[in-house]
Amino acid sequence: MAGSSDLYSPMMSDALVILGAAGIVIPVFNRFRITPVIGFILVGLLVGPFGLGRHVFDHRWLHYITITDPDGLDIFAEFGIILLLFSIGLELSFARLWEMRRMVFGLGSLELIVIAASLTFILAAIGQSFSGAMALGLALALSSTALVLKITETTTPVGKAALAMLLFEDIALVPIIFLLGALGPHTGDGVSDLLNTLLWGTVVVGGLLIFGRYLLPPLFAQAARTKSPELFLAASLLVVIVASLATAAAGLSPIVGALVAGLLIAETEYHSEVEQITEPFKGLALGVFLITIGMSIDLYVVWENLASILIATVVVIVLKSVVTGVMLRVMGARRGTATEAGILMSSPSETTLIVLTAASTAQLIQPGTAQFWQIVTALGLTVTPLLAMAGKVMGKRVDGAETPHRPADDATRPRTLIVGFGRVGHLVADMLTRHGRPYLAIDSDADLVAHGRRLGYTVAFGNAGRGDALVRLGAADAAAVILTMDEPVTAQRIVRKLRLQFPDLPILARARDADHAAQLYRAGASYAVPETLESSLQLSEAALVETGVAMGPIIASIHEKRDEFREMIMERGGLSEKPSLKSGQLREAERA
Incomplete structure (x- = not known):
């Protein structure tokens, strides 16, 4: 009996009312695109001492749905x-x-x-x-x-x-x-x-x-x-x-x-x-x-x-x-x-x-x-x-017809988000810096973050797989998001979440192999790069150079083979071709 009376103490009753109000007000008002601020104030008016609380002594059951203290x-x-x-x-x-x-x-x-x-x-x-x-x-x-x-x-x-x-x-x-x-x-x-x-x-x-x-x-x-x-x-x-x-x-x-x-x-x-x-x-x-x-x-x-x-x-x-x-x-x-x-x-x-x-x-x-x-x-x-x-x-x-409000930093170039700052993330950051493209790298390893900042990289601590971390770090205005971590399941989850929130955001992801690349494409990646493919292409390029083939035809054939392999991966995943970020167009964008 003592446990029962503790369960229904005034503090517990008030806590249940507040949590119940939050569970109702936030989703309902968000559903109708209304700030929950009004909802919480109306709840206070309803359950407070000047609302239903006036009638607690007449109707004892109201004690459980009103604020008693x-x-x-x-x-x-x-x-x-x-x-x-x-x-x-x-x-x-x-x-x-x-x-x-x-x-x-x-x-x-x-x-x-x-x-x-x-x-x-x-x-x-x-x-x-x-x-x-x-x-x-x-x-x-x-x-x-x-x-x-x-x-x-x-x-x-x-x-x-x-x-x-x-x-x-x-x-x-x-x-x-x-x-x-x-x-x-x-x-x-x-x-x-x-x-x-x-x-x-x-x-x-x-x-x-x-x-x-x-x-x-x-x-x-x-x-x-x-x-x-x-x-x-x-x-x-x-x-x-x-x-x-x-x-x-x-x-x-x-x-x-x-x-x-x-x-x-x-x-x-x-x-x-x-x-x-x-x-x-x-x-x-x-x-x-x-x-x-x-x-x-x-x-x-x-x-x-x-x-x-x-x-x-x-x-x-x-x-x-x-x-x-x-x-x-x-x-x-x-x-x-x-x-x-x-x-x-x-x-x-x-x-x-x-x-x-x-x-x-x-x-x-x-x-x-x-x-x-x-x-x-x-x-x-x-x-x-x-x-x-x-x-x-x-x-x-x-x-009237004046320019609408813009964020204070709207004049700056959108930055690229690099998720994962291991060896691949470092290399991507170096290449972006060389071509004058701003970036922000994110990693959940505090030591990697501290080491990167000491070396002058723009890197922040964050767990991209939890909550809306990437949104807070600017995914909505990013030029692109590049996933470099070697965590297949986490990468797929992040890609899926980003694609649902930002349908037009370019998402480039590192893949372990062709099967993983197909899974990333199904999740919504714009471009997935299998490590096995790139190592094979680099070996082929080195072999062709050593045997005396001119560099121009080598580069053209490498890009052609990369496109063919990408089409094969997407066919394996049961997806139609997404032409927006084919490597040929990526090259055109880089030249522009």
Whole structure:
């Protein structure tokens, strides 16, 4: 009986509700091409204390499909935001962050100050005290890192602008909270506390940057050598948690430590593998965060104050979108980019709730005022995905016939992905380099990766056979993918997956023999090269040269024999000829 009661404990019941929600929301909303963000918020609204949770005492069975301890989810929601900032750091790297410094500290600070000042003026004009109006203005000026970066791509102009503003807001969160404490009527040492926190925060962040550069590469190298995904995941989470706890102990937000941890790992060759292996945890934890947002909405209170809540929400969204759009135009952004980014950044943030709590604690605003703006914030977060869609539509209309958004690195030549960096991968990389073709080699052997990087090769650690590793490394925009590993089953699986995802992607694969080549063709390879064939052709070429045959006819006959052999392999595999990558056309492409 004791075991039965443990099984149906409140924590277990809440966990089942959350996992069940994830299992329903994600596939259903993906099926209809709708972001699951809305689904998680609606689930929170349904199963929370203001939804079905109201009727638990009347209908005891509802206990098993509702959240019985909403406050117990806060730690998981915070962990989701921490992992999100960690993933942002993985995508950034110090070099990219330095390139964005003008936008982060220029555009980001300008946007936050102007929006906060505008909202402060409006709220003070309608009767709010100046200190309370300032607190509300700063809170509502913040935008949602968790949702905006979940919706947009940080490689687009809109995504880069949003990322810059969000990074500054996350950095400014701690000074804002201390400023509100200093403005409170019951505190007198807020400024000294702020300076003390900034001092210790600088020391801690500096220590993380120094020690992380020397400790993280050997840590992940050792985890990679074990070939254990569990150990690699444990090392990744350990780094995130230690960095977050360190900055929290110094008085800064834990998300600052998570961002620094991501930046440090981004400088290593293991960043893509870390990003891939932590993705499921980030997605589930963010889902919990969104459920907590939905649970904070009391529909009865919304209905009783519907007009004022809607007016307040519309005013905040319109003001923020206009100001942000104007700031972007001043900074030189295109009209479509400014319009889309302005609308995307217009809703309040999850950190708005944190600032509202701090303002209420400092007695700058009344509890009823805080609750009103918490509902406005939750409503704004709920409509953020709809605002994002509206922003894309309006951005295209404003641009008209202008060139659509392109990634920042669109002007560069697409690079080739080399999967496997043994002797064959080295040779392929050398030939691509000789002809001026960019590439990225991937291997799951940490020692091979480290050796290749020491020799100057562009190589990263990653397990191409697991998850969407190749997609994260740029398979969608690759000039071609070349599989050089001597693992027949893994090669076939990778070819099949890539062909399903990218029907037009050139996929060239190393094969052991003719039978393996036929299997690769059936899986979707564009060109499969049997090792036995190439060794025979090289021997034949050497023999013909030594017997005095001219080089021109030798090369022609070698290519002709290669094409004949390829046709025979495809006939053996029961496939029709794929003329797009025949060796003759490959030669024409090389000459071009």
